[in-house]
Amino acid sequence: MFQVEVWGGAGEHGRSCYYVQFEQRAVLLDCGVKKGHEEMYPLLDAAKARKLSCVFLSHAHEDHSMAIPLLYRDGYTGVVWTTRSTAQQLDNYFASWQRYVQDAGYELPYTKEHMEQVRYRFVEDMAAPGQWFTVESGLEACWGPSGHLAGSIWLLIKHEDKTLFYSGDYSPDSKLLVADLPSPEYVHDLQFAIMDAAYADDETGQEQLIKEFVATCGRALERGGHVWLPVPRFGRGHELIDILAEAYPHTQIVCDERLEQGFQALFGEELWLKAESVAPYKEMWSSRVQVLSQEQIRQKSIRSDKTIILTADPMLQSRDAANLLEAFQSNPENAIILTGHVYPGTCAARLLAEEKPGVQVTRHRYKIHQGLSEVARMLDQLKPKTTLLVHSPKEKTDRLQAKLVAQGYKNILSCTPGDRIVMDDDPCLFTNLR
Template structure:
């Protein structure tokens, strides 16, 4: 039997890294190699003796919790290439730069050097095959991919390797406002009609809400703030939900001022070169945003200072979803003194991050120096309970490992699904192994 070893990502949110090994343990495949934004930074539980013998490495998308530890593979002797997409590779420099700044801010050191980053070699899936088509990479290895709807360039994967079939969802959602998602299906995987192992995004645990519910909650919170004459601060990552939320806010609040940092605008402009990842009409929606009169794009500190002085009844987007940067905190400190204002986080907040501390503090006590409202309202870029259930039905599997959330959350989900009759579900931790 083959073996799955969790180098990171199961039982936690972050450092996605899944090692597949053949029955003799002489060859391996790695799915993702990310980091965890906690403390000085946490890296995958790499076995340096195995890395030189990896047959292939696949990268599902550019977010740091899936990608930033890739240089360690080359530091420790990985001789091959990383299979991913062009859009993903174009986004990686932004995430490496952000990770470098994060580590420096923690007074920590990177475990790899610039030469290791420059050593990464990529192969582009879309240059070889379209979605949902098999590509033979080696005599014993075939792969197919599909768009996962999480980020421009993000993919799910099905591998047929040494007689076993493995499905890896990456980060998946079919509810993106702008991005296409391909439904994963087994396409001519030999004589098999069931996969041997699935690794499935379950980041939202037992959350039952669909995207529409989240957007209604977000719209209500913003409306209430604007009606009081207050402003809303939305800290978001550079790529992903940021572009979707900006377009959504522009359409939902056409008469209110939008203030957006240039770092978030550049990826929006870049979508025109990534139409193969987008839903029909997405580019027209982006262009409408750029044509609105009450759009203020912040390109430097002078423009930011001017915008902060005149901040009233505005919707502000700044890059840095956890509000760790000085720039994001500058916006916060300007808004925090007024009870009319509202800071809304829309995604994961790592333990100990500035955003996490704000949300946690707002839930338990009042702060004398923070009078604005602090909220966490998710925008869906991962799977909740109904989505996990549907994926298990779409991709029947002998063993399914649910990942990308704390183990207690995964335990709760597996308990619910097992009561419904699903079998072969696993809730694992970093360092765990599973034969399949």
């Protein structure tokens, strides 16, 4: 018998946190936060947290990582298994999470000491991707790249004859990042999978989304406007630059220094990159992308030569973003294109909601998670006995669950935080524990 408790992340976007108990041993998968909501932190159980064998962290995004110090506040003294690349990105996420909490008028529920107590160990020091390593006697793990972000991984956890797969945040659609899955002999008897289904029952493919995104940029440029893409420092921004450089070979592309740092970090560790993409991408970056200070970018935005601008502040929360927005609003033909999840209460959310924001504001998705077809493909490859769909609001997850069941998939679960799944011969779901 083993069981999985949802401490956060299923039936919602944010605070991913899954407690997995095998007989006498338990591990925690991720421990993130949920921006823009009252319930920002996972439903931690301090007594259980103290007894964890270890914690695994799939990647650096705040919805998977920023509640980890709470475990140490609650008395956990063990390690956090992750990748070196993820650990290197965390300082930035901690700094911006602290800023966000302060600006929103909340208090951080952990201290600097708790943050310093976190001890990271790196999976790549233990085994190559796709190979088992021993975490402690009786507990084994295996990892591989998940294509979502540099350093992001999927995990297999094994205790005796029980194996569990966690996809982390997963994308098979990245132009730059490698994504793979465990080899079939490792998962021939997979009991349980926790699967990224952030796009729920949406079936639109990446190529179609890219076509629509490129067309929106093209229309703004033809009207004589600039295009501004606020993106994260690490992640999709670097792929979008490449797409636009190819689509608009004669248009200037500028980015801020933080995106340049993101580029340096990404190409500093080629383990995560598709080998064939590295040389052409570096060539594109050096020949097409101009790195400017925030003030130089603002100056450019009030001149008439059409420019594609990328800045590393996806929710437009900083002073620099406010300054650039003011300049941008001087020409109603300018376009802001939002390409990721928009958190409630942020400047990006306010702009989207405004009837007359003074500029064109549109949303386009660039896939860095899974929807219906990717989840179905993963189910076909891994054939888990039971699957928990995560990372999307409950109603959307229910719709995805219904469609998968209609396609013949068995034991597909849609849960909410506080639910517990007990795996005996058949899975048993207990809801609303807390």
